Amino acid sequence: MAILCYHSVQSDWQSPLAIAPEAFAQQCRWLAKHRQVVDLADAVARMDGRARLPGALTVLTFDDGFGGLHEHAFPLLTHYHLPATVFLVAETLTARGRAVDWVQPLPSHPLTTLNRDQVLEMQAAGVRFGSHSFSHQDLTTLDEEADLKASRGLLEDLLQRAVPFLAYPGGRHDAKVRRAAQRAGFSHAFSLPVRRELASPFAVPRVGIWPGNGAFALRLKTSPWYLAVRTSGIFPLLRAAAPGKGEFGDRAR
Numbered sequence: 629m630a631i632l633c634y635h636s637v638q639s640d641w642q643s644p645l646a647i648a649p650e651a652f653a654q655q656c657r658w659l660a661k662h663r664q665v666v667d668l669a670d671a672v673a674r675m676d677g678r679a680r681l682p683g684a685l686t687v688l689t690f691d692d693g694f695g696g697l698h699e700h701a702f703p704l705l706t707h708y709h710l711p712a713t714v715f716l717v718a719e720t721l722t723a724r725g726r727a728v729d730w731v732q733p734l735p736s737h738p739l740t741t742l743n744r745d746q747v748l749e750m751q752a753a754g755v756r757f758g759s760h761s762f763s764h765q766d767l768t769t770l771d772e773e774a775d776l777k778a779s780r781g782l783l784e785d786l787l788q789r790a791v792p793f794l795a796y797p798g799g800r801h802d803a804k805v806r807r808a809a810q811r812a813g814f815s816h817a818f819s820l821p822v823r824r825e826l827a828s829p830f831a832v833p834r835v836g837i838w839p840g841n842g843a844f845a846l847r848l849k850t851s852p853w854y855l856a857v858r859t860s861g862i863f864p865l866l867r868a869a870a871p872g873k874g875e876f877g878d879r880a881r
Contacts, residue, residue, distance in 0.1 A: 630663075630686040630850040631671070633795075633834040634819055638696030639733050644838050645692075649700040652840070659686065659845045660708040663850055668793060672816055675832070682691040686850050688712040689818065690832060691760055691795055693720065694728075694745075695740030702750055709846035714750070715760035715795035715818075717741065718779035721786060730764040730797070743785060743806040751787060758793035759783055759814070767796060767805045791838060792816065795834075824859045833859075 635645035637652045647655075659665055663686040671687045687863055688705075693716040705712050719726035720741040726740040742750075751757060761767060762779035776794065783791045794816040796805065799820030809817045809830050817830045827833055835849045835858065848854050 629820065630852075630854075631668070631832065631834040632688055632849065633806050633818075633836050634688065634690045634701075635692055636694035636696045636739075637701040638694070638699075640737070641696075641739070642733070643731070645731060646696070647780055647837065647839060649704075651842075652701060653704055654842070655837070655846060656704045656708045656710060658846055659688075659850075660710060662847070662868055664857065665710045668713040668758075672793075672832075675829075689795065690714045692728075692730075692764070693717060693742045693760065695742055695746075698746045698750065702753070702755070705755070706753060710756065711756070712757055713756040713793065714742070715758045715793070716783060717760050717764045717797075718745070718762045718782040719764075721747070721782065726763065730733075747786065756793075757783065757787060757791065758795060759791055760795050761797050766796045766798060766800050767808070768800055768836075772805050773808040773811055776808055776814070793818065796820075801831060821855075821859050 634647060636643075637647050637649055639648050643680050659783055663690060664684050665686050668687050668689065671685055674685070681750045688710060690701065690712060693714055697714060700710075711870055717726065721744055728734075728741060731739070747757060757837070759776065759779040762782070764776045767775065780791050794817040796810050796817060801819055806817065806828070809845070815829065818832045819825070820836055821833050825831060825833070833855055835855060837846075837849065841849070
C-alpha cells in the first residue's frame with residue numbers, strides 16, 4: 629500500500645506536520661521519475677477486498693487543507709503532473725470560518741487554511757478534494773454521523789460533485805465511526821495507522837511523510853512491504869537503530 633499522507637508545505641512553521649517547500653520539490657521530482665503516481669479514485673478502483681493496491685502505484689494525499697498548499701504544493705504538483713487529493717476540514721470553509729486549533733503546539737503566527745476560491749481553482753486544475761470531517765474533532769468521542777454528513781453536504785455544495793472519500797482526523801476510528809462514515813455516504817475512509825489494524829474500505833491505511841524524509845525514505849515508504857513493517861512490533865527497534873535524522877527522517881515517526 630503506497631498512499632502517502634502529507635499535511636502542510638510551508639517554510640515558516642517548524643512542525644512535524646510541515647514539509648519545507650524545497651524538500652517537497654525534491655520529493656515531487658523523485659516521485660515523478662521513480663513511481664507511478666495515480667489519482668486516489670483510480671487507486672480505489674483497483675483495490676482488492678482487503679484495501680490493498682497493486683505494488684507499482686503511489687497516491688498523494690494531504691490532510692487539513694492548510695493554506696501553504698496553494699502557494700507551495702499546488703505549483704509543484706502541476707509542474708510534475710502529479711495527481712493529489714486534499715482532505716478539507718469543512719468548517720474552515722463556512723462563512724464563520726474556523727481557526728486552526730487542532731494542532732499542538734500552535735505556532736506564534738495564525739495558521740491559514742485554503743479558502744473557497746483557492747479550492748475551486750485547484751479543483752479546476754485537477755486536484756481532488758475529500759472530507760477531513762466538519763470540525764476536526766476526535767470522531768470516536770462525538771456524534772460522528774452528524775459531523776460527517778455536515779462535512780460531506782457542505783463540500784458537495786461547494787465543489788458541485790460527489791465527495792466519496794473521508795480521512796479520519798488524527799487517523800482515529802473505531803467500528804462505530806466506520807459505520808457512521810458508511811451511513812454518511814462515503815465509499816472509502818482513510819486512516820494513518822501506527823500499529824497493526826484490519827484494513828477495509830473504511831479503514832484504508834496510509835503512510836505519513838514527515839520533515840527529514842528524503843529519497844531513501846520515499847523509496848522505503850512506497851515499497852509494498854513498508855506498511856506491514858511500520859505497523860509491526862519490530863518497527864520501534866528499527867527506528868531506534870536508524871542513524872539520527874538522515875534520509876530516513878524524524879526518528880519520532
